[in-house]
Each structure stands twice: as C-alpha cells, then as structure tokens.
Amino acid sequence: xxxxxxxxxxxxxxxxxxxxxxxxxxxxxxxxxxxxxxxxxxxxxxxxxxxxxxxxxxxxxxxxxxxxxxxxxxxxxxxxxxxxxxxxxxxxxxxxxxxxxxxxxxxxxxxxxxxxxxxxxxxxxxxxxxxxxxxxxxxxxxxxxxxxxxxxxxxxxxxxxxxxxxxxxxxxxxxxxxxxxxxxxxxxxxxxxxxxxxxxxxxxxxxxxxxxxxxxxxxxxxxxxxxxxxxxxxxxxxxxxxxxxxxxxxxxxxxxxxxxxxxxxxxxxxxxxxxxxxxxxxxxxxxxxxxxxxxxxxxxxxxxxxxxxxxxxxxxxxxxxxxxxxxxxxxxxxxxxxxxxxxxxxxxxxxxxxxxxxxxxxxxxxxxxxxxxxxxxxxxxxxxxxxxxxxxxxxxxxxxxxxxxxxxxxxxxxxxxxxxxxxxxxxxxxxxxxxxxxxxxxxxxxxxxxxxxxxxxxxxxxxxxxxxxxxxxxxxxxxxxxxxxxxxxxxxxxxxxxxxxxxxxxxxxxxxxxxxxxxxxxxxxxxxxxxxxxxxxxxxxxxxxxxxxxxxxxxxxxxxxxxxxxxxxxxxxxxxxxxxxxxxxxxxxxxxxxxxxxxxxxxxxxxxxxxxxxxxxxxxxxxxxxxxxxxxxxxxxxxxxxxxxxxxxxxxxxxxxxxxxxxxxxxxxxxxxxxxxxxxxxxxxxxxxxxxx
Numbered sequence: 001x002x003x004x005x006x007x008x009x010x011x012x013x014x015x016x017x018x019x020x021x022x023x024x025x026x027x028x029x030x031x032x033x034x035x036x037x038x039x040x041x042x043x044x045x046x047x048x049x050x051x052x053x054x055x056x057x058x059x060x061x062x063x064x065x066x067x068x069x070x071x072x073x074x075x076x077x078x079x080x081x082x083x084x085x086x087x088x089x090x091x092x093x094x095x096x097x098x099x100x101x102x103x104x105x106x107x108x109x110x111x112x113x114x115x116x117x118x119x120x121x122x123x124x125x126x127x128x129x130x131x132x133x134x135x136x137x138x139x140x141x142x143x144x145x146x147x148x149x150x151x152x153x154x155x156x157x158x159x160x161x162x163x164x165x166x167x168x169x170x171x172x173x174x175x176x177x178x179x180x181x182x183x184x185x186x187x188x189x190x191x192x193x194x195x196x197x198x199x200x201x202x203x204x205x206x207x208x209x210x211x212x213x214x215x216x217x218x219x220x221x222x223x224x225x226x227x228x229x230x231x232x233x234x235x236x237x238x239x240x241x242x243x244x245x246x247x248x249x250x251x252x253x254x255x256x257x258x259x260x261x262x263x264x265x266x267x268x269x270x271x272x273x274x275x276x277x278x279x280x281x282x283x284x285x286x287x288x289x290x291x292x293x294x295x296x297x298x299x300x301x302x303x304x305x306x307x308x309x310x311x312x313x314x315x316x317x318x319x320x321x322x323x324x325x326x327x328x329x330x331x332x333x334x335x336x337x338x339x340x341x342x343x344x345x346x347x348x349x350x351x352x353x354x355x356x357x358x359x360x361x362x363x364x365x366x367x368x369x370x371x372x373x374x375x376x377x378x379x380x381x382x383x384x385x386x387x388x389x390x391x392x393x394x395x396x397x398x399x400x401x402x403x404x405x406x407x408x409x410x411x412x413x414x415x416x417x418x419x420x421x422x423x424x425x426x427x428x429x430x431x432x433x434x435x436x437x438x439x440x441x442x443x444x445x446x447x448x449x450x451x452x453x454x455x456x457x458x459x460x461x462x463x464x465x466x467x468x469x470x471x472x473x474x475x476x477x478x479x480x481x482x483x484x485x486x487x488x489x490x491x492x493x494x495x496x497x498x499x500x501x502x503x504x505x506x507x508x509x510x511x512x513x514x515x516x517x518x519x520x521x522x523x524x525x526x527x528x529x530x531x532x533x534x535x536x537x538x539x540x541x542x543x544x545x546x547x548x549x550x551x552x553x554x555x556x557x558x559x560x561x562x563x564x565x566x567x568x569x570x571x572x573x574x575x576x577x578x579x580x581x582x583x584x585x586x587x588x589x590x591x592x593x594x595x596x597x598x599x600x601x602x603x604x605x606x607x608x609x610x611x612x613x614x615x616x617x618x619x620x621x622x623x624x625x626x627x628x629x630x631x632x633x634x635x636x637x638x639x640x641x642x643x644x645x646x647x648x649x650x651x652x653x654x655x656x657x658x659x660x661x662x663x664x665x666x667x668x669x670x671x672x673x674x675x676x677x678x679x680x681x682x683x684x685x686x687x688x689x690x691x692x693x
Contacts, residue, residue: 005546006077008553008579009571012544013055013083017090018662019568020047022589022655024094025663027101031652034108035308035316036591041101042305048091049159049303052266052292053235054408059084060265061236076546076571088292095268099297112312113198119210126193126200127210133191134211141186142208142215147177153284154179155261158233161301163208164273164281167221176219177277182208182228189304192311199311203299229269230300231285234262237406248430249415252405256412271295318591321680323352323469327690335359336366336446339455339477343633345611346475347643348461349592350683353468356442356475357384359457363444364392371398373443373491375625378410378462379417385463386417390424399426402494404437432497432625435510439613439627440475443487454484458629460596460611471595472676474611476629476636483629490627509614509626514548516628517616520601520608521551521560527604528559535602536562537644541595542569543616556582565647567594569617574657586666590653590676598640599628609637639686643679650675 010018026032027040062071063080071080078086106116122130144165145154156162161182166175182205191207193200205228208215212224237255246254264285269278282293310316328344329335335358338344346355363369372392379385393399401421405414421428431437440459445452461473478484482505489501490508500511507516521536528534536555543549543564549572556562557579564570564585574583588594600609612628614620631637647654652674654666 005073008573009076009546009549010573011076011078011083011086012569012571013051013059013087014090015544015569015571015662016051016055017087017094019587019589020044020051021094022587022663023047024097024101025655026589027105028097033316033318034105034112035310035312036318038105038109038308039306041098041105042303042308044098045301046303046306048094049232050235050409052232053158056084056087056292057234057236057263057265059087060234060263084292088294091292091294095294095296098302102297102299102302109312112316114201114312115198116201116203117193117206118202119206122210123196125196129194130191130202130207130210131214134207134214138183138187138204138207139211139214141183142180144215145179145181147179147284156231156264156285157181158235158262159230159301160184161205161228161230163205163226164229164269164277165212165216166225166274166277167216167219168223168225169220170222175225176221177280178216180208180215184301184304189301189307190309192309201309201311205299225274227270227273228298228300229267229273229281231264231268232266234265235408236262237408237411248405248433249418252411252415266292266294268294268296268300270298270300272298321349321677323349323354324680324683324687326351326355327687329355329358335362335477336444336455336479340453340479343480343631343636344477345631345633345636345639346477347596347639347679347683348468348473348475349470350472350680353465353475355477356457356459356463357388357465359442359444359455359477360385360388361391363446363455364388364395364397366446368448369397369444369446371400371443371445373400373488374402374463375437375439375441375494376401376403376414376417376463377407377438377440378464378467379413380464380466381413383417384465386421389421389426393421393424393426400429400491401426402429402431402437402491404431406431406436429494432494435497436619436624437494438620438624439490439508441487441490441627443484443491445488453479454481454488455479456484456487458483458487458611458627460613467593471593474596474598474640476611476631478629480632482632487627487629490625494625505630507610507612507628509620509624510622513612513614513626513628514621517548517599518551520599520603521555523603523608524560524601525555525558527602528555532604533602534558534560536560537565537598537600537641538563538616539565539594539596539598539644539647540612540615541567541597544569544571545616545618545621546571548616548621552583553579556580563644563648565594565644584656586648586650586654586656587663588647588650588654588675590674592676597628598644600641600644607637607641609640611640642682646673646678646682647675649673 023044027037059080163180165178168175191202209226363372389399403414418428442457444455457477459475461471486503486506493501507513524534562583566587574580574585597612609631610628614626620626650673651668652672655663656666658664
C-alpha cells in the first residue's frame with residue numbers, strides 16, 4: 001500500500017461516480033439527438049443500480065470486518081463508513097440533477113409532439129383505451145400483496161418497481177396497505193396510446209394507477225394512494241469453493257438462488273410517500289443504518305429509458321453508422337489465406353464483427369482444421385458464435401471451450417450455453433478454480449503437409465454480436481507463430497493451471513501482465529533519465545491499482561510523457577507539480593462505449609504495443625486470466641497510433657480534470673473533432689484506399 005494514498009490518489013468508487021456523471025452529461029448535452037439523451041438517462045440509472053449492487057454492497061461488507069486498518073488500505077485511506085457517506089452525498093446530488101434533466105427532456109419531447117401523460121391527464125377516449133388495455137393485457141399479471149403485521153413481509157425482487165399503496169375507506173380506522181410489483185418484464189415500461197394529433201405515451205406505472213380500483217375491487221375505497229419505490233440487493237455471488245462434491249455449475253446455481261435474496265443495500269422511493277408508511281417499509285424490508293435511502297421523483301427504474309420508443313422522426317436518434325468491411329477481407333477470399341500472409345486488425349463497431357463468425361465458420365468447414373479452442377465470457381442471447389462452434393463439432397473438429405460461469409449477471413446465460421454445447425459433444429471447461437477467465441482468445445490448429453499450422457484471434461472485448469455494435473474493441477487475427485504458439489500455451493495453462501507456462505511475447509495474467517507492464521514502464525524511465533525521448537500511451541477502462549498508479553507517478557517524475565485515455569475509473573491525479581505534471585488524462589463518452597485497451601511504449605522509436613483484455617486493476621492483473629498480445633505489424637501499429645491521436649484531438653466529447661473538477665469539457669482551438677465520428681470516417685477511407693488512409 002502506498003503511503004498517503006488518500007491525498008495522492010482518487011478513491012476508486014468516487015472516481016466511478018465521476019464517470020457516471022459523464023454519462024449524465026450526455027443526457028444533458030443538447031448536441032445529442034433528443035431520444036438518445038433520454039436513453040443516456042436510462043444508461044446512467046442502469047449503471048447506478050449495478051454500482052449499488054456490486055461496489056456499495058462490497059464496501060458495506062468491508063465495514064463489518066474486524067481489521068479496519070486493512071480495510072482502509074484497501075479503500076485507499078478511506079474509512080468504510082466515511083466513504084459510504086461520501087457516496088450517498090454524491091449520489092443524492094446526482095439524483096437531483098437526474099430529476100431536473102428528466103423534466104427538461106419531457107419539455108423537449110412535447111415540442112416534438114411526444115407527450116408522456118399520467119392517469120390524471122387522460123381524455124375520455126384515452127381512459128377507455130387504458131381501461132381496456134389493462135383488462136385485456138395487464139390484469140392477469142398483476143398480483144396484489146396485502147401487508148399485515150401478523151403476516152411475514154413478502155420477499156421483494158431486486159431491481160423491480162413496486163407501487164406502495166394505501167386504500168382509504170370512510171369507516172376504517174386505518175388504511176389498508178398493499179404492494180404491487182409492476183410487471184415490466186412481461187409488458188415493457190411504456191404503453192403507446194392511440195394518436196390524437198400528438199404521439200402519446202404512458203408509463204405502465206400510471207396504467208396501473210388508473211386501474212387500481214379494478215385491482216382492489218373487493219376493497220371499495222374513497223381514496224387510493226400509490227407511490228413507487230425499488231430496492232437493490234447485494235449482487236455478490238457467494239459460492240462454497242470447498243464443497244468438492246458439487247460441480248461448478250451446481251455451485252453457481254446455488255449462488256444465484258442465494259443472490260436473489262441478498263441483503264438490501266439501496267432503496268429509491270417517491271419523496272411524496274407518507275413518511276410513516278415509508279418508515280414501516282424500510283424497517284420490514286430489513287435496511288440497516290448504513291444502507292442508502294434515496295428520495296426521488298414519481299418514477300423509478302429510469303434504466304427502462306434505455307429502451308424509450310422513438311415514436312417521432314429519425315432526426316431524434318443518431319444517424320446510422322453501419323459497420324464497414326475491412327479492405328483485406330471479403331467474401332470471395334479465405335480469411336485463413338489472408339491471415340496466413342499478414343496480421344489483420346478488426347476495430348468494432350466501425351468494422352463488422354461478422355469476421356469473427358466467418359473465421360469460426362471457415363475453420364469449421366476446412367477439412368484440414370483439427371481443433372478450435374476459445375474462451376468465452378459474455379455471449380449474445382442468440383449467439384452465432386455458439387452456432388459456429390456446434391457446426392465445427394458436427395464436422396468432426398475437436399472443439400474446446402473455456403466458459404466463465406462467474407461473469408457477473410451473465411451466469412444463467414452461460415450455464416444455458418454450457419449445457420447446449422455439451423449436448424453437441426463440445427469439450428467445455430468451466431473456468432479455473434480461484435480465477436476468472438476474462439481473456440478473449442481463439443486458437444485454431446490446422447494440419448498441413450509440412451506439419452502443424454496455428455491461427456489465433458486475440459480480442460479486447462467479448463465474442464458477443466450484440467455488444468460489438470455498441471462497444472469499441474480490437475480483434476487481432478494472426479498466424480504469427482510468436483503469438484499463435486503462446487495463445488496455444490494459454491489453453492494448456494487453462495487445462496492444467498498447476499503447470500505454469502512461460503511466455504516471451506504475450507503478457508498473461510495472473511502471473512506476467514503486471515511484471516511485463518512494469519518492465520515496459522521502467523524501460524521508459526531509464527531512457528528519460530538518460531535524457532532520451534520517453535513516452536507512454538495507454539487506453540483502458542479503469543485504473544484502480546495504486547501500485548500501477550505509483551509506477552506511473554515515478555515515470556512522470558523521471559520525465560516520461562504519459563497520455564492516458566480512460567473511460568471510467570482513474571485513481572491517478574494528473575498535472576500535480578513534482579508528482580504527475582507529465583501525466584495527462586482524458587475521457588471520451590459518446591454514442592459508443594469505449595472498451596478497447598491499448599498499452600504503447602515509445603521504446604526509443606521502436607514502439608512496444610499491446611492490445612489487451614485487461615485494465616490496470618488488481619483483479620485484472622492478479623486475480624484473472626487475461627491476455628495482452630504484442631502488435632508486431634508496423635502498419636497496424638501505425639493504425640492504432642492514428643486511432644489514439646484522433647481521440648487525443650477530440651474537442652467535442654473529451655473531458656478532463658481541472659482543479660479537482662473531474663468532468664470539464666476539453667477545449668482545443670481549431671476545427672471540431674468528435675473522435676468517434678472521425679474514426680468512422682478513418683475506417684471508411686481505409687476501405688476506399690485499400691489500407692491505412
């Protein structure tokens with residue numbers, strides 16, 4: 001642990017809240033199309049839900065441990081309770097911003113003739129529609145839970161929205177209290193009403209509010225109150241790793257069952273709810289003093305805004321940027337033949353992800369291919385990757401899959417695919433005990449007259465068709481034996497993790513990535529101290545390892561020029577005289593989620609450059625299987641540097657820190673450069689010219 005960490009570093013969790021504030025800025029940014037702004041508000045809310053389920057819950061657990069000195073070291077010098085209070089303060093400030101932005105967006109939608117109306121604003125015709133809609137489509141999935149002191153309190157689902165209801169009868173001493181879970185999983189969140197000049201939408205919450213007298217017909221009431229709330233539960237997947245009588249699948253399944261009843265860690269509620277009723281709910285749900293209670297407006301689970309329907313024109317959404325072809329790859333040429341001659345870098349979503357599917361399908365059909373090995377972390381709901389692997393198995397190939405069952409919130413989907421693949425005769429390994437397999441690699445073995453031939457794919461993101469349309473990622477296709485032999489070694493390690501493999505070219509966690517990156521940084525430090533040019537470029541999602549942050553401080557103090565492009569958490573403080581004056585940090589948040597990781601070191605002009613699945617986080621460096629592949633192709637190195645420099649010139653969507661203010665838009669004189677749009681044009685020009693523009 002680095003001494004004085006709290007003054008030298010930004011706390012990981014507070015830094016994450018700064019990142020989510022950048023997402024909120026996108027909802028506020030009038031340069032974005034209106035519907036996209038609404039959806040960014042949904043992304044912000046979805047991110048916040050996950051933060052409380054994972055990070056806040058983790059801090060809460062740490063606060064209960066006996067060795068609080070060790071906890072403070074782990075939290076970067078923060079006391080756990082003080083950190084939770086700081087988080088709650090920041091979250092409450094952001095919640096107020098959310099409500100203000102939401103109201104502003106509703107005004108903007110009305111100007112576009114899109115109106116969200118409540119149950120109190122319906123015309124006679126709309127009332128009839130909403131009543132019939134409820135009876136015909138919703139009523140069968142609405143269940144009322146009557147609350148009584150002498151009955152157990154119902155188990156509430158994590159992330160669901162509930163209406164807390166009080167029914168007032170004239171002759172009753174006290175109102176009847178009840179809950180209804182809003183069935184958004186079955187019916188969606190928004191109901192489109194018949195068009196009367198304007199486009200009318202309604203929250204499903206308000207459809208229920210209008211029809212409460214039907215839902216509670218056996219309790220004739222003079223007045224009915226209904227206020228929304230939701231809870232978030234601890235999402236930790238507790239598993240008994242010592243029970244060798246159960247398979248990994250059984251243990252994950254049991255962990256998922258236990259997680260559904262995890263401890264509540266956050267409650268967001270309508271601030272207009274009766275305080276006595278609220279206090280009763282809080283007590284009966286089981287919240288503790290440290291739990292976050294966040295008052296808000298009428299509507300919760302704003303994450304559903306991610307799927308807000310566009311009932312207006314195309315101008316309310318981003319103009320389409322369809323994925324492009326790569327100039328070296330086309331349908332009339334074998335991918336393997338191209339890759340045999342040269343490395344190819346696919347840059348999604350600018351390039352189409354379909355090349356990964358084509359690579360697998362060609363390998364499945366090629367009679368000379370003997371085996372295909374792949375690591376899988378997250379998969380699409382209808383995965384063509386899985387279909388290609390099953391096809392390969394049916395064609396007699398040996399298919400070996402390492403699938404990570406502990407990919408958070410994707411566990412059930414991965415179990416489904418595991419069982420599907422095993423039924424088709426595929427060899428499936430469920431990760432490595434004690435480690436998460438987070439690498440994104442494929443190895444294909446092909447026999448030739450001269451012997452064995454190897455091909456490999458090393459990616460920075462998942463083999464997932466859905467996220468490939470929204471996440472920026474690199475996929476390196478190569479037949480370079482320096483890389484392919486070592487990718488094959490990674491699969492040997494995964495099969496027999498007690499046998500440590502050694503690598504000359506790849507950086508592989510948990511044993512070698514940290515050492516390899518430190519070695520590269522120290523080489524730049526040595527050159528800087530000799531008065532030579534020394535430079536580091538890094539792009540990643542998160543930097544939360546204080547050790548790696550300290551090494552970057554050391555490099556800055558030696559005179560190494562360091563440029564960091566960080567989407568999310570960044571614990572280093574740039575620009576501090578005597579500590580980090582040579583470190584610059586920017587963050588780009590825009591229509592695509594920045595996800596590709598690059599580590600590049602000047603190395604006296606002979607660049608050392610890696611594309612990687614890992615961030616600079618302790619879990620990536622020490623607790624997971626990660627792979628970083630060197631870029632040996634000079635043309636691909638030049639492409640990647642073009643990408644990084646384009647992002648560095650961004651003066652539209654790039655932010656940086658100024659005097660402890662974390663999200664200041666970066667202003668650079670000259671023409672407007674929105675890096676993601678410019679990168680799309682770069683790839684377009686690459687296709688037109690048949691190579692690097």
